[in-house]
Amino acid sequence: xxxxxxxxxxxxxxxxxxxxxxxxxxxxxxxxxxxxxxxxxxxxxxxxxxxxxxxxxxxxxxxxxxxxxxxxxxxxxxxxxxxxxxxxxxxxxxxxxxxxxxxxxxxxxxxxxxxxxxxxxxxxxxxxxxxxxxxxxxxxxxxxxxxxxxxxxxxxxxxxxxxxxxxxxxxxxxxxxxxxxxxxxxx
Amino acid sequence: xxxxxxxxxxxxxxxxxxxxxxxxxxxxxxxxxxxxxxxxxxxxxxxxxxxxxxxxxxxxxxxxxxxxxxxxxxxxxxxxxxxxxxxxxxxxxxxxxxxxxxxxxxxxxxxxxxxxxxxxxxxxxxxxxxxxxxxxxxxxxxxxxxxxxxxxxxxxxxxxxxxxxxxxxxxxxxxxxxxxxxxxxxx
DNA sequence: GTCTATATTAAGATAGAC
DNA sequence: GTCTATCTTAATATAGAC
Numbered sequence: 142x143x144x145x146x147x148x149x150x151x152x153x154x155x156x157x158x159x160x161x162x163x164x165x166x167x168x169x170x171x172x173x174x175x176x177x178x179x180x181x182x183x184x185x186x187x188x189x190x191x192x193x194x195x196x197x198x199x200x201x202x203x204x205x206x207x208x209x210x211x212x213x214x215x216x217x218x219x220x221x222x223x224x225x226x227x228x229x230x231x232x233x234x235x236x237x238x239x240x241x242x243x244x245x246x247x248x249x250x251x252x253x254x255x256x257x258x259x260x261x262x263x264x265x266x267x268x269x270x271x272x273x274x275x276x277x278x279x280x281x282x283x284x285x286x287x288x289x290x291x292x293x294x295x296x297x298x299x300x301x302x303x304x305x306x307x308x309x310x311x312x313x314x315x316x317x318x319x320x321x322x323x324x325x326x327x328x
Numbered sequence: 329x330x331x332x333x334x335x336x337x338x339x340x341x342x343x344x345x346x347x348x349x350x351x352x353x354x355x356x357x358x359x360x361x362x363x364x365x366x367x368x369x370x371x372x373x374x375x376x377x378x379x380x381x382x383x384x385x386x387x388x389x390x391x392x393x394x395x396x397x398x399x400x401x402x403x404x405x406x407x408x409x410x411x412x413x414x415x416x417x418x419x420x421x422x423x424x425x426x427x428x429x430x431x432x433x434x435x436x437x438x439x440x441x442x443x444x445x446x447x448x449x450x451x452x453x454x455x456x457x458x459x460x461x462x463x464x465x466x467x468x469x470x471x472x473x474x475x476x477x478x479x480x481x482x483x484x485x486x487x488x489x490x491x492x493x494x495x496x497x498x499x500x501x502x503x504x505x506x507x508x509x510x511x512x513x514x515x
Numbered sequence: 516g517t518c519t520a521t522a523t524t525a526a527g528a529t530a531g532a533c
Numbered sequence: 534g535t536c537t538a539t540c541t542t543a544a545t546a547t548a549g550a551c
Contacts, residue, residue: 164437166353250351265493299486306452
């Protein structure tokens with residue numbers, strides 16, 4: 142079993158970058174091949190399901206990052222302010238300080254693979270749940286916490302679009318700064 | 329000059345629907361042909377620049393809608409609350425009550441045509457200007473008004489993503505309801 | 516496991532009849 | 534102006550050597 146120079150995770154992270162920037166339809170297997178250094182048949186050997194499987198597993202890498210760097214800290218012990226601060230640093234890294242789109246956007250346009258949409262749906266629900274949980278820690282009512290969580294995610298996703306179209310990271314940065322207030326501060 | 333049954337505007341509106349839902353790379357000329365009832369060579373006769381030209385002119389239709397139904401009311405005379413109410417009705421229609429993505433999102437993923445990105449950039453700046461203008465009418469400082477305008481657009485764009493992924497129009501509807509406060513209410 | 520070579524389909528695009 | 538037919542390229546995907 143000749144081990145390859147490119148790990149499965151490296152392939153998936155390269156693919157994830159491509160899918161986030163160009164969207165599902167905007168990425169070809171040739172592009173993934175170029176990005177990862179593996180020829181197309183090698184990609185099919187590792188991922189018999191082709192582009193759809195690669196996209197799904199790449200999405201899994203994003204979920205793993207969120208689980209570790211964002212949901213993890215939020216679910217841990219400690220005061221809410223500090224936990225939100227840690228989550229925000231994770232978000233800043235994941236989004237390249239506002240320069241890299243979110244999978245939740247890029248991969249949410251219709252494909253012929255319903256699994257992609259279903260995985261995104263579960264991912265977003267988990268995200269809302271994590272944000273909602275930290276909001277509830279401030280004593281907020283469940284419904285209010287849920288709305289705050291959704292608002293924070295809405296603002297993040299929207300700011301990434303605005304930053305991308307204006308080619309200006311400031312809307313994203315400003316939005317990140319406002320997250321603690323959105324999640325924790327009672328009005 | 330045999331007049332055709334399908335007007336240029338009908339073609340562009342059909343194409344705009346496709347581009348909004350599937351993104352630039354997700355739409356083929358065959359799809360536009362099917363949607364509009366015109367064969368591909370007829371599309372090339374009307375739009376020699378092919379898909380890129382159709383996308384640009386379709387985007388122009390979106391700009392026209394916004395100019396008439398959103399920017400127009402906001403720039404008119406009358407009290408700000410009523411003008412914002414009219415703009416919100418325009419937005420609700422444009423976004424199919426949260427079921428249709430925004431061109432600003434769908435067409436903002438990289439293509440080989442820089443004109444698309446430039447047109448989107450100008451469109452978004454005009455939108456910010458229009459929202460900012462109405463916010464300034466309440467006596468707000470210019471910088472504050474600009475931030476409020478961006479926040480309103482960020483919330484709209486983000487809520488469309490969340491509504492799409494959750495397959496639930498409520499995040500969008502809730503966001504629409506909050507727009508008057510975001511644009512007009514001093515904190 | 517990875518590759519070269521290739522099959523197959525669909526894309527963007529054009530020629531030329533009507 | 535719109536069509537049928539066709540060209541060219543690039544996409545997904547596989548066969549088979551190493």
